[in-house]
Each structure stands twice: as C-alpha cells, then as structure tokens.
Amino acid sequence: MKIMQMHVLAGAVALAALSGCASTTPQLDSKFGQAVNAAKAQQTIDPDAARKADPGTGIDGAAAKEAVDRYRESFKSPPPATNIINIGIGSGGR
Numbered sequence: 001m002k003i004m005q006m007h008v009l010a011g012a013v014a015l016a017a018l019s020g021c022a023s024t025t026p027q028l029d030s031k032f033g034q035a036v037n038a039a040k041a042q043q044t045i046d047p048d049a050a051r052k053a054d055p056g057t058g059i060d061g062a063a064a065k066e067a068v069d070r071y072r073e074s075f076k077s078p079p080p081a082t083n084i085i086n087i088g089i090g091s092g093g094r
Contacts, residue, residue: 046052059067
C-alpha cells in the first residue's frame with residue numbers, strides 16, 4: 001500500500017513540475033503593444049498634419065512662447081507645497 005501511495009505522489013509531483021513547462025506567451029505576445037498604439041492613435045488629432053501646407057488648429061507663436069516660458073520657470077521656483085491632512089491613515093493602532 002505504501003508503494004502505491006509513493007507512486008501516486010511521484011506522479012503528482014512529476015505532473016506539477018511539467019505543468020510549469022507549458023507556455024502561455026503566444027496568446028500574450030500576439031497583443032503586445034496594442035494598448036500603447038491605441039492610446040497614441042486616440043491622442044493624435046490629425047495624423048496627416050505634417051504633410052499639409054496648413055497644419056490646421058493650434059495656438060499662435062506668442063502664446064506658445066509664453067506657455068513654454070512658464071513651464072521652464074516652474075522648475076526654477078516650483079509652486080509651494082500645500083498642506084495635506086491625513087486622518088486615520090497609517091496610524092497602526094487600534
């Protein structure tokens with residue numbers, strides 16, 4: 001009886017070890033990058049804008065320059081941090 005249990009146990013261990021060899025990546029690899037490509041496509045207003053003489057909508061040069069200047073200045077003097085009140089988070093006590 002003990003030998004039978006040993007054979008069953010050895011078979012179960014062998015099956016468990018072989019199940020780790022099964023590959024599931026072909027299903028995953030076939031869709032790799034689709035989420036990124038979909039997000040890029042959704043964020044593009046006009047994919048052919050570079051090929052057109054009139055690129056379409058946008059902001060004028062002065063407004064763009066001011067926006068870039070404000071962006072660069074934000075790194076020199078960042079806005080002051082706001083006070084955040086956390087109640088009951090991370091207290092650890094009961």
